[in-house]
Amino acid sequence: MASELQYFVKESLERGQSRKSVKDVLRKAGWPLDEISTALDAYAEVDFPVPVPRRKPYLSAREAFMYLVMFLTLYISAISFGTLLFQFINKWYPDPLLYLTPNISAIREAASSLIIAYPVFLFVALRLERAIRKDPEKRTSKIRKWLTYVTLFIAAGVIIGDLITLVSNLLRGDLTTPFVLKVLVVGAIAGTIFGYYLLDLRTEEKPV
Incomplete structure (x- = not known):
């Protein structure tokens, strides 16, 4: 067809x-x-x-590798940033009965991951954006769209799960300050990623 x-x-x-x-x-x-x-x-x-x-965009193995690295480091950065904020919340609102105290090992691992992954993400993202400016047809690469939609799917799933957890605890009357802050952290990180890549897709998929 x-x-x-x-x-x-x-x-x-x-x-x-x-x-x-x-x-x-x-x-x-x-x-x-x-x-x-x-x-x-x-x-x-x-x-x-x-x-x-029109000339059909050609996506080299190198560009495919860079897109995979970019999205991988995005996921690592988001999880590490969220983990750090969770540990800070545990520090600000400790609850020994629920073992909600800062985990130094978790803070160290999350900080290490963020220090390595986020600069790599920025570097690769800027390189790819520069390549797209030189050749706008590269914006239509299939692997880029597939990975973007996968990212939107994951972010949407996290947001939905976050809201379900919030409503569930609300109905149980179990809304503590640390819990609400952690829900906001998850929603903010996932929502930012979802909003950015959704806007990016809408920009490039404007109808003729």
């Missing part, structure tokens, strides 16, 4: 139909907007008698 859509778009553009009219008729025929946009984006918007195909 995808080849039929591509053939139809190519034939329509060759016969002088505007992109808007092609999109409108395909929408009436039931085609989803993202598939229509992908088919139309395959051809450059230039004044030429026949449709001019």
Whole structure:
């Protein structure tokens, strides 16, 4: 079916139909907007008698490796930062009965992970962003989109689980200050990641 859509778009553009009219008729025929946009984006918007195909972005093994490293270090940084804040909350609001006291070993490991992982994340993210500025077509790489959607899925799951835990404790009447602060920490970290990458996707997936 995808080849039929591509053939139809190519034939329509060759016969002088505007992109808007092609999109409108395909929408009436039931085609989803993202598939229509992908088919139309395959051809450059230039004044030429026949449709001019865009250069398809090529993602090298090196770039794929960098995206994997970027998202891996993002996860490590988020977990380590959350762990540090949890331990600080335990320090500010200790509860010996529940063993909510600072764990020096956990603080040391989280700090070490954050010191290593976060600079690597920033370095790789800046390198990839610089490469995209030089070649905007790289923004459409499939591995980048897949990893972004996986990150959104994980962040959404964390947010939902965070809210469920909050409501569950609220119904039990067990809302302590340390608990509320930890819920806010988890929600803030996951929400920031979710919001940033959702905005990034919406920016690049604007309909034609």
